[in-house]
């Protein structure tokens with residue numbers, strides 16, 4: 001628990017966290033100090049002066065709140081007339097050459113300049129000379145378009161590329177109204193985290209080539225998600241919209257703060273991974289090559305399971321803990337072998353020492369915690385002995401060439417549950433479409449042993465069953481969500497004190513928990 005101190009804002013006593021600057025300290029108790037250049041991940045630069053506040057007694061009369069530590073007994077003035085005048089003057093200064101093209105600006109609706117104009121300014125322009133015009137569309141590379149006219153030279157983008165990625169592709173050049181943010185000649189933005197500058201930019205001066213002009217942000221619903229692009233499990237906002245007469249579509253993933261996992265940022269691959277939630281989805285059940293009603297295909301599956309003398313089951317390392325435990329119960333009931341083999345999900349050397357991991361599986365730690373074997377030789381020998389193979393969402397394409405899969409399968413009947421259609425899936429004796437991670441809720445454990453929960457983000461017109469429901473229909477004894485969760489609580493000691501509704505938002509660090517033992 002952080003130490004607290006008491007100070008006064010506009011004469012009202014407030015208790016705030018010690019060791020923070022005034023912007024963050026009083027912001028945490030719901031009092032906004034407007035700021036443009038400051039960002040908690042980048043520190044204070046002090047260049048915009050939007051955050052100037054008054055101090056009564058014991059200090060200079062005016063201080064930048066972003067550079068001023070909150071101190072016991074401090075008397076901070078925000079609503080005094082001279083502070084309001086400063087805020088208005090700074091806004092007027094920022095807007096002198098601003099194009100005010102909000103109707104065509106992607107940032108409209110989540111723009112600090114727009115918000116602060118409405119809150120602190122609302123004055124007509126006094127400019128009588130023509131505005132300085134600048135370049136409206138500069139391709140900075142890395143999926144980023146820059147509009148120099150909208151730029152307020154806060155420097156956040158420049159500092160991000162210097163401090164966080166340490167690639168330094170951007171600089172600020174020239175002085176006064178010829179000041180510009182720019183790349184160095186012939187050296188575009190080229191790193192795996194570059195698009196974070198779009199989120200960092202407080203105005204619409206940095207836009208993403210992928211998102212610009214696709215949707216007005218006020219139409220987007222925002223759901224709390226976790227990226228499944230690798231084992232880091234970065235926290236994201238799943239921004240989606242269901243337009244009249246159309247399906248629920250995801251338009252972008254954006255980073256969501258989790259100090260314990262990803263901080264404020266995500267990687268560009270993870271950001272763009274929303275596309276595969278929309279595209280190339282398997283949506284119809286098939287018996288052989290023929291599309292059939294799901295209920296009919298499930299009946300065929302039940303008959304194949306009854307006939308089978310030896311079944312091998314494979315589960316995806318992206319599956320949630322709930323899905324894994326339901327499939328494990330099915331395997332035990334059928335006396336089937338169960339594997340989580342997924343070597344192909346690991347790309348040796350692809351990760352870095354920041355967020356990106358070699359392992360592209362979202363919940364490999366869950367396999368280990370539930371005692372599900374992942375050894376290749378064991379998986380292959382079980383498969384050779386089996387007359388029925390059920391695959392719950394594991395993309396074997398990543399681990400084998402198609403010809404090698406065919407050799408391994410031989411004449412074995414296959415029931416393949418998959419989110420996406422591909423050559424491997426097309427060969428299955430029976431194919432069952434399943435929901436992908438934005439369409440169900442559940443828990444996963446990341447590479448740092450942090451258990452996180454995510455909710456169902458979108459609802460498709462054609463709602464697909466998730467692995468839990470398919471496994472339950474194929475005979476898993478764990479049928480209801482309460483039974484599934486109770487089983488997890490029994491297997492994962494750390495979950496005993498937690499109901500799904502009260503798992504901490506920042507995740508449960510199983511390294512800290514003595515109860516993280518497993519009885520699997």
Ligand code: SF4
Nearest residue numbers: 151152154155157201
């Ligand atoms: S592009 Fe955006 S983040 Fe960069 S300096 Fe300009 S306003 Fe700030």
Ligand code: SF4
Nearest residue numbers: 227229230234267270
């Ligand atoms: S680092 Fe991994 S989890 Fe994080 S955004 Fe990138 S792919 Fe997703």
Ligand code: FES
Nearest residue numbers: 035046048049066
């Ligand atoms: S936010 Fe403090 S000077 Fe810019």
